[in-house]
Amino acid sequence: MFLMVKVDLVVRNAQVFTGGELFSGGIAVKNGTIVAICRNELLPDAETVIDAENNPVLPGVVDPHVHVRDPGHTERGNFETETRAAAHGGVTTFLEHPISCPPPYSPEILEARVKSAEPQCLVDYAFFGAAGADFPQEVGRVAEAGIVAFKTFLHEAPEGREEEFRGLTMANDGAILDGFKAVAKTGLICTVHAENNDIIQRLIQQFRKEGKVGFPYHALSRPPIAEIETVEKLLRFARETGVRISFAHISTPEAMELVKQAKYEGQEVYLETCPHYLFLSDEKLLEIGPFAKGNPPLRSKESMKKLWDYINDGTVDFIGSDHSPFLLSEKEKGLTDIFTAAAGSPCIELTLPLMLTAVRDGRLTLPRAVELLSENAARIFGLFPKKGVLRPGADADFVVVDMKTPFEVSNENLLTHAKAIGVQYNGTKLVGRPLHTAVRGRMVMKDGVVDPEAKGWGQRLYPQK
Amino acid sequence: MFLMVKVDLVVRNAQVFTGGELFSGGIAVKNGTIVAICRNELLPDAETVIDAENNPVLPGVVDPHVHVRDPGHTERGNFETETRAAAHGGVTTFLEHPISCPPPYSPEILEARVKSAEPQCLVDYAFFGAAGADFPQEVGRVAEAGIVAFKTFLHEAPEGREEEFRGLTMANDGAILDGFKAVAKTGLICTVHAENNDIIQRLIQQFRKEGKVGFPYHALSRPPIAEIETVEKLLRFARETGVRISFAHISTPEAMELVKQAKYEGQEVYLETCPHYLFLSDEKLLEIGPFAKGNPPLRSKESMKKLWDYINDGTVDFIGSDHSPFLLSEKEKGLTDIFTAAAGSPCIELTLPLMLTAVRDGRLTLPRAVELLSENAARIFGLFPKKGVLRPGADADFVVVDMKTPFEVSNENLLTHAKAIGVQYNGTKLVGRPLHTAVRGRMVMKDGVVDPEAKGWGQRLYPQK
Amino acid sequence: MFLMVKVDLVVRNAQVFTGGELFSGGIAVKNGTIVAICRNELLPDAETVIDAENNPVLPGVVDPHVHVRDPGHTERGNFETETRAAAHGGVTTFLEHPISCPPPYSPEILEARVKSAEPQCLVDYAFFGAAGADFPQEVGRVAEAGIVAFKTFLHEAPEGREEEFRGLTMANDGAILDGFKAVAKTGLICTVHAENNDIIQRLIQQFRKEGKVGFPYHALSRPPIAEIETVEKLLRFARETGVRISFAHISTPEAMELVKQAKYEGQEVYLETCPHYLFLSDEKLLEIGPFAKGNPPLRSKESMKKLWDYINDGTVDFIGSDHSPFLLSEKEKGLTDIFTAAAGSPCIELTLPLMLTAVRDGRLTLPRAVELLSENAARIFGLFPKKGVLRPGADADFVVVDMKTPFEVSNENLLTHAKAIGVQYNGTKLVGRPLHTAVRGRMVMKDGVVDPEAKGWGQRLYPQK
Amino acid sequence: MFLMVKVDLVVRNAQVFTGGELFSGGIAVKNGTIVAICRNELLPDAETVIDAENNPVLPGVVDPHVHVRDPGHTERGNFETETRAAAHGGVTTFLEHPISCPPPYSPEILEARVKSAEPQCLVDYAFFGAAGADFPQEVGRVAEAGIVAFKTFLHEAPEGREEEFRGLTMANDGAILDGFKAVAKTGLICTVHAENNDIIQRLIQQFRKEGKVGFPYHALSRPPIAEIETVEKLLRFARETGVRISFAHISTPEAMELVKQAKYEGQEVYLETCPHYLFLSDEKLLEIGPFAKGNPPLRSKESMKKLWDYINDGTVDFIGSDHSPFLLSEKEKGLTDIFTAAAGSPCIELTLPLMLTAVRDGRLTLPRAVELLSENAARIFGLFPKKGVLRPGADADFVVVDMKTPFEVSNENLLTHAKAIGVQYNGTKLVGRPLHTAVRGRMVMKDGVVDPEAKGWGQRLYPQK
Ligand SMILES: [Zn+2]
Ligand SMILES: [Zn+2]
Ligand SMILES: [Zn+2]
Ligand SMILES: [Zn+2]
Ligand SMILES: [Zn+2]
Ligand SMILES: [Zn+2]
Ligand SMILES: [Zn+2]
Ligand SMILES: [Zn+2]
Structure with a gap:
């Protein structure tokens, strides 16, 4: 019966940060919401598939x-x-x-x-x-x-x-x-x-x-x-x-x-x-x-x-x-x-x-x-449990990070309009570079490249009591 | 491709307590471990299926x-x-x-x-x-x-x-x-x-x-x-x-x-x-x-x-x-x-x-x-993250509880060998009665009835540093 | 030999507050300083003698x-x-x-x-x-x-x-x-x-x-x-x-x-x-x-x-x-x-x-x-031990108070130039009325009457380190 | 009139600790009680006169x-x-x-x-x-x-x-x-x-x-x-x-x-x-x-x-x-x-x-x-104000101390029966040696020599509420 199910996005081969720990598996997303966190083999078919290459996926x-x-x-x-x-x-x-x-x-x-x-x-x-x-x-x-x-x-x-x-x-x-x-x-x-x-x-x-x-x-x-x-x-x-x-x-x-x-x-x-x-x-x-x-x-x-x-x-x-x-x-x-x-x-x-x-x-x-x-x-600020956490039912807002490859900070690589002044950390060696970023299931950055088409995708949030 | 996948146990129609909130969906379990928490429609086929009837499933x-x-x-x-x-x-x-x-x-x-x-x-x-x-x-x-x-x-x-x-x-x-x-x-x-x-x-x-x-x-x-x-x-x-x-x-x-x-x-x-x-x-x-x-x-x-x-x-x-x-x-x-x-x-x-x-x-x-x-x-006590939490990767230890139907406590209904003395709460009206209990994916209680066959299923745990 | 000694002022029949207690006796003063606190019978002859009538004498x-x-x-x-x-x-x-x-x-x-x-x-x-x-x-x-x-x-x-x-x-x-x-x-x-x-x-x-x-x-x-x-x-x-x-x-x-x-x-x-x-x-x-x-x-x-x-x-x-x-x-x-x-x-x-x-x-x-x-x-404020205490060697600054006779406050009885506005306590019944006040051995008030001649008697004080 | 007065004991030429300070003068004692603290020239005649030689007299x-x-x-x-x-x-x-x-x-x-x-x-x-x-x-x-x-x-x-x-x-x-x-x-x-x-x-x-x-x-x-x-x-x-x-x-x-x-x-x-x-x-x-x-x-x-x-x-x-x-x-x-x-x-x-x-x-x-x-x-312990303070009215319990002459401690000089073991401070150089000690006006030590006749002079004290 569930053969029919196809979701919008799947992240596989990930270390998903959920329930306070990293889990080896993946995330399935439909209509902007996480519908599954599961072992790779249980992930449904999807329009878009991201291979996390065993990197952590964080909220x-x-x-x-x-x-x-x-x-x-x-x-x-x-x-x-x-x-x-x-x-x-x-x-x-x-x-x-x-x-x-x-x-x-x-x-x-x-x-x-x-x-x-x-x-x-x-x-x-x-x-x-x-x-x-x-x-x-x-x-x-x-x-x-x-x-x-x-x-x-x-x-x-x-x-x-x-x-x-x-x-x-x-x-x-x-x-x-x-x-x-x-x-x-x-x-x-x-x-x-x-x-x-x-x-x-x-x-x-x-x-x-x-x-x-x-x-x-x-x-x-x-x-x-x-x-x-x-x-x-x-x-x-x-x-x-x-x-x-x-x-x-x-x-x-x-x-x-x-x-x-x-x-x-x-x-x-x-x-x-x-x-x-x-x-x-x-x-x-x-x-x-x-x-x-x-x-x-x-x-x-x-x-x-x-x-x-x-x-x-x-x-x-x-x-x-x-x-x-x-x-x-x-x-x-x-x-x-x-x-x-x-x-x-x-x-x-x-x-x-x-x-x-x-x-x-x-x-x-x-x-x-x-x-x-x-x-x-x-x-x-009243945005939980849609935001701030990876769990089924939450918004599919996540970032895949590379904890292994060190990189040296340079303001040249920043995207802010004010990159000229963003020199505080120049020369510092860091890990944890974001590889992919998703907002409500849409990839707004993939392989380190921000998608200009995502302009306007962001939504205004209202706090919950 | 994932058609082949069949798991040991599935709980469906549940309010799963995961990531700090209740999630409408279910849990899939294989080899004692939670392999998926997902919407019902994404749950895989399973040897055993428990219908939680929209009740909360807690660790x-x-x-x-x-x-x-x-x-x-x-x-x-x-x-x-x-x-x-x-x-x-x-x-x-x-x-x-x-x-x-x-x-x-x-x-x-x-x-x-x-x-x-x-x-x-x-x-x-x-x-x-x-x-x-x-x-x-x-x-x-x-x-x-x-x-x-x-x-x-x-x-x-x-x-x-x-x-x-x-x-x-x-x-x-x-x-x-x-x-x-x-x-x-x-x-x-x-x-x-x-x-x-x-x-x-x-x-x-x-x-x-x-x-x-x-x-x-x-x-x-x-x-x-x-x-x-x-x-x-x-x-x-x-x-x-x-x-x-x-x-x-x-x-x-x-x-x-x-x-x-x-x-x-x-x-x-x-x-x-x-x-x-x-x-x-x-x-x-x-x-x-x-x-x-x-x-x-x-x-x-x-x-x-x-x-x-x-x-x-x-x-x-x-x-x-x-x-x-x-x-x-x-x-x-x-x-x-x-x-x-x-x-x-x-x-x-x-x-x-x-x-x-x-x-x-x-x-x-x-x-x-x-x-x-x-x-x-x-x-x-060093048992987390296998115990104490519902998340993919954790042991499938959970309890389905009925938060709606009040029941009156009577020591007659207890299973402890010492039920004769367990009268402290007799007459008290409570909710939250456990309906089903699973230990590492095995139902040790179903519909309020403990399975005597489960004797010996329990495992000794060692703390992690 | 001490027959010759005559002091400036003696207060007798007093309850002298000294050493943390009231003492029945009197004070002798010479050149503005207390030269003796002693039993009445030991008090020397003096220019001025005040009878405290068994009232307390306080600093x-x-x-x-x-x-x-x-x-x-x-x-x-x-x-x-x-x-x-x-x-x-x-x-x-x-x-x-x-x-x-x-x-x-x-x-x-x-x-x-x-x-x-x-x-x-x-x-x-x-x-x-x-x-x-x-x-x-x-x-x-x-x-x-x-x-x-x-x-x-x-x-x-x-x-x-x-x-x-x-x-x-x-x-x-x-x-x-x-x-x-x-x-x-x-x-x-x-x-x-x-x-x-x-x-x-x-x-x-x-x-x-x-x-x-x-x-x-x-x-x-x-x-x-x-x-x-x-x-x-x-x-x-x-x-x-x-x-x-x-x-x-x-x-x-x-x-x-x-x-x-x-x-x-x-x-x-x-x-x-x-x-x-x-x-x-x-x-x-x-x-x-x-x-x-x-x-x-x-x-x-x-x-x-x-x-x-x-x-x-x-x-x-x-x-x-x-x-x-x-x-x-x-x-x-x-x-x-x-x-x-x-x-x-x-x-x-x-x-x-x-x-x-x-x-x-x-x-x-x-x-x-x-x-x-x-x-x-x-x-x-650096004025002790000349001020603030009755002890031999201190300045003879004291006040004899009547702890027994209640009196009712009226601003009419005040001496301040601003007596017209000093009505806060009018009608209150108090004890402790000052009877006599001495500054460095000079009576500036006697029997409740301030001596206008005392004008200018006050001295400026300098703090001691 | 006061010519007649003669007291039991007078300490003269003292630095009397009274009212929180040292006072240059003396103490007169009658019937065990301090009856005067005053300048030397005001001290009455006495049976016994102690010259403090300008040393401190402490309680x-x-x-x-x-x-x-x-x-x-x-x-x-x-x-x-x-x-x-x-x-x-x-x-x-x-x-x-x-x-x-x-x-x-x-x-x-x-x-x-x-x-x-x-x-x-x-x-x-x-x-x-x-x-x-x-x-x-x-x-x-x-x-x-x-x-x-x-x-x-x-x-x-x-x-x-x-x-x-x-x-x-x-x-x-x-x-x-x-x-x-x-x-x-x-x-x-x-x-x-x-x-x-x-x-x-x-x-x-x-x-x-x-x-x-x-x-x-x-x-x-x-x-x-x-x-x-x-x-x-x-x-x-x-x-x-x-x-x-x-x-x-x-x-x-x-x-x-x-x-x-x-x-x-x-x-x-x-x-x-x-x-x-x-x-x-x-x-x-x-x-x-x-x-x-x-x-x-x-x-x-x-x-x-x-x-x-x-x-x-x-x-x-x-x-x-x-x-x-x-x-x-x-x-x-x-x-x-x-x-x-x-x-x-x-x-x-x-x-x-x-x-x-x-x-x-x-x-x-x-x-x-x-x-x-x-x-x-x-x-x-309820003994004040008779004990613990030098003030007129208090018991004449005092000690004259030599703050100037250093002395070296030796257990040989102790009077305790257990002097053999009192060696803790041997060799230490101190000041403040007691010269004269009086209890209720009787000299129990004079010039460093305890008066054996004072045996039995001590009185039992009862606390005051
Ligand atoms: Zn700011
Ligand atoms: Zn700011
Ligand atoms: Zn216990
Ligand atoms: Zn215990
Ligand atoms: Zn002010
Ligand atoms: Zn002010
Ligand atoms: Zn002891
Ligand atoms: Zn002890």
Whole structure:
């Protein structure tokens, strides 16, 4: 009777990561959903057959922290170029943060972003909403418009970027409490960029006055205390208001310890860190200056190493890339004055190989890596069990990776529109290169080549309660 | 091409718990292993086909705490009778604790137990070794003989049970430190029955002297402090000696809080509780006396309720039944003097329905229940990923449960040899009755009827590092 | 041979508080110093003899928190009027906080304040210096000019009070870190008014917008979190910079708990509270509005009661009056708009009777009261062992109090220039009225009557290392 | 009028420690009580005049931990010989612990001890009662007979010392809980010797079996965990039973940390350490073996240094000498088998110089030393304000010390009957030698010479509530 059955896609000869382990067999997909995980000999006939050549097949990466900024600064990259990069990096779902022009603080603005994304994206996506203190009446409305979470910044818009930060900032402690209360009512998570802007701006002003604008001053102007104090404060404000809080891109072990303690005491709090805080130290900043500039800055080697304890003990919930394309010119300005350089790097393509190389090196286990890269973000932002896991019934979002062949990173090989500036890891030898990427059963990358026809295949995702 | 494939067993029309969720489809099994989890229409032909009638299929229960006591007191039950009960309760793997005559403190004694179990067991099993201070030289030997962990008691053998406790006790604090050091060297977990025997014996003596031998005095003679203090001490001794420690049948929220804190501080420690501490309070002791007597005793309702916080926050690692068959006469003695009654109940058949009823009532989620009942014990005792999870590649150990039809518990319906005393839950209305149980692809129970032919099908398991 | 000895002053028939207890006897004073504490029959001849009539003689109160504001707003009171009030209240030393026009952020400005105080004061005094972020270069200079500590505020000057707050504020977190670093170098304590101004200003704006300007809105605009968060932040900043920190007028048990914990962990931190937080709740604010307005505001009865735990367990270091004279018109404005009223009350005369009434009521012991009122502030601000204690060799600063005769408080009986607004405790029945007050052996009040001739007797004090 | 006054004793030209500071002047005493502290020129005429030659006069030491063992082993020393030593060491009050034959567990036995002490003692004294689990009915009776506190041991009597330990032990955890409950009812403090006897006895047995009976094995048989675990347990048992607990002779920083934390959390708990734990490390044990043997044993140098943090942060409440005279033969046995040597040293004469030398060396302040040596024990055991402080109204118990002239310790100069074994500090250079000691105004030592006529001058003290 089942002779009749033919499916859309089959991956065979794979090491499928399912149920917490690698399984030798394959996956069958129909209508975008995994319909079978089974031994090769049980795989049905299929329109398309991929031979995994005994490589691991992992859940596609769910990247919870991406800045495409389209519409707005499309000269830096747009949904098409950056989701090509995503597919290239094994990312099958990304969460777009709300820095755009203007930020999506209302359903109408959000709709405009969706309109822009829809025809362009190669992979699936969901949106963060902007939560600020300026338009409290919009918070509930935008929550209902289908965002996965809110994001907010704790300072006034940087000079000249007013449009980009409108409705996105809780610029002082009073505003934060009000903003948190508003978000708490929606039941959604509030993600924060946790740096103390007063401390930073004062130091920058002072360094500027003293002519200290060289590479090291970026890190010196954003000392650990600026992150630590803010995390401590926001944990308290979150308890006070009942908001579910998530910390973006935490860079210091001290802040992680505070989050660990809050979790222990029963607070609902989430913690993201980024690959650059795990693999790069402030020595890289001294070396390449603006190209290693991000906020928060890279930290000392000693501090960096301590983060791995929190990776392994469960304190860190997920890894975000904080993918941030910029023009080369926006970075080069920093060569003479580090403070003028754009902050951020277009790194979405390397998260997966970096973390898998760490797996190879025994710094974490593969199951833990999959939790950090896919499952946890999907769970926390309401996309699980369709996303973040390989199991029958889930979306067929996966990536086949090569754990054996080392490759040397070069920004020349990146697909992001901003590849010119993506030089942070140049020369590093990694394993874990994505070979094939599928989104809901469609191959968006095969044999390392992204399919341009996949443009528009990506779908917008809505969180489940 | 795959037309040729025919498997041994197929379960269809199921809600398969896999990848953290229920999936509508089925399971195919060959040579004892799951070879496919897939939509019904993709299931291969099979020798045996089970129609799950849209009921959930869960990983078989891994019960980490069972006392068959064979060889030794087979009048109370033997490996055959008690593993029939196991199969009846959806338990596909159990860990036999080392109370036997004599306890397995040496490879030779262990071998004798294995020999006894082999021809009898219907389900898979592994052994705890006995760790005591009397035969330190045997600790390393028995570890290498293939046990999953050690168990120890903290007091001299009870009068008249010297044989049963030989080599199983660390009878004072000096002995504990020595015993822990010996176990630490093996790398295996040391499981402890954590009650302060001095406190208890003194109270019993005193109550006896005062003629206080009625039902309530069982609980009063084993106050919470007897457990709390011992847990605090053993956590410290475990840190001092580097042993990996696991606490059996914890009954008080205060002890759980101590374990929670130790975990937070990075100590490797595991925590078991039992259904009776979650569902029965000391009111049951007042009602049925010896038949509700176990060690530790049932606690107050208020205390009982607090345990659920630790069920849900991750502090409790697994649920053990502490299944303990006794003769009716051994219990009835307690009707006139509670201190003379045997302690323990034959409850392996009800763990799963009790916990699934709690799922229905919203006290925990199904994924959390599966962790507590199957996955965590398998992981911690080295049986994962063959046991504890439904995924292609795992052993086909599963149980089909009926979540819809309520049933009333009666000890008459139990299969344990000690059914006469298994009256604790009589009259309780539960859901989650096991319909079919499979062990490595063989149906050991079908439609609620255990297959006597399955005797001897159970295999001994060895832990993986 | 000792027949020749005649001293300046003798108090006889006293219960002298010395060595932690009351002693029946008397005190002999020469040249301002206590030369003997002895039984009556051993007291030498003296120019002046005071009969204490068996009343307690306590160390004069050392009030660490006073605002005379002279020079500046002398229409509210000046050093003469307010130190009359001090003498009347048994206060023999007060520490003047740096709100003046301008604040003493430089030695020159400080000198001007000293010049104003010198001819006027009836009791001894020392000055706080102003520490702000505006004149970092002055911090070291003013420290050397003989201040006991620094005081700072964490916000910009209130509108229209720019002059009063110049050089006195660390208006944002960056400024605080810089300011703390500067103070840390001096080795002096930095005292802070710990309220989160952003939270408060936002709430006030909002209430104003909504026309909510009635009495309750003063407390509602300054919620506990505004104090708690600031204390938590400043404790961290103090650890970061190494500054010795002291918290003025703490009003919430949560903030006290944070300080308790910091002390436990070894941080050098001091904690002041004021009588109004111990004896008045927000019900008083509802009753008399502006006349009960102070910053921080009065709290709930429940919260108020909890403060007494920290009084008794050693967390609170000293009691300050926060004596703040204002014009009646400055308070009356608040009758129609609470936000426009001046914040603070002229309460220096009642601290001692209030606390002694609490002693009578068993809320604290007399030795603890003396620590809180006299000894601790003297020790912490470098005035001990001349001040804060009755012992041979110390300054003869004392107050004879009547613990037996109850009296009813009426603002009519106050000596402060601002008596018109000092109505908070009107109608309360107290004991502990000061009968006689001596400063360095001179009676500045006798039989409840302040000696106007004592004007100018007060001396400026310098802290000892 | 005051010409007539003549007192019994005057100390002139002194630095009197009073009110937390040294005061240049003198003390006048009448009927055993201080009637004046005043400048020299105000001192009255007196029967006896002592010229302190500008040396400090401190409150006499209150030694809370002394073992005279009279009646019982008077061959080791008796109340006369050992209180001569006390006077020689500046000790004016001592608390006799209840190891005698039999221990004072009943009023009748206590009375016998009092009878023995009365005609012999040169200094004042109070008694600990014995609290054991054997005679619970006596606990309340002996409490009312005027003891200052209870003492208990946590193990069976050592072999051959049954008589000495009768009624003095709570030999297992059940007995401790019962014993604590009994003491809790009396409201008195329960002092414990906190070592885990099971751990120790097991190690001793094992070392013996292996022939390891050399000097180091004393410390190795009583490892830090034996103290730490016991302190943790007893803190919990004290909370459980509500008893006020005091830990004798704590020797490890870990145990002190546990007590510090319990205090922070509000538990009433007291902590004693002894000079040998502060000044001697286990190197001394290696050097002189049995003569440095005590229980608990000397610890590592590193551990010893950490104790000073707890001396200074307030965790340690008082210093006890644990003065323990033995026969030379009882020590010499240990030269060939350390386990056979008596444990303890006769060190009451050196506590004060040792601590004052530490004051000179800046390891603690003089006021802190006086708290630890005199004031705190007096307060905690109900003897304050008559004892422990120099103030008018207090007993004239004082010691004049020479802080300037260094002296070298030699056991030849000791007065204890057990001087032959008091060699621990031989060769050490100290300051702080007691010159004159007075008890209730009578000089019991003058110019370093104890007055044999003072025999019987000592009075028994009763605690005040
Ligand atoms: Zn950011
Ligand atoms: Zn970002
Ligand atoms: Zn057990
Ligand atoms: Zn058991
Ligand atoms: Zn203030
Ligand atoms: Zn103030
Ligand atoms: Zn002892
Ligand atoms: Zn002792």
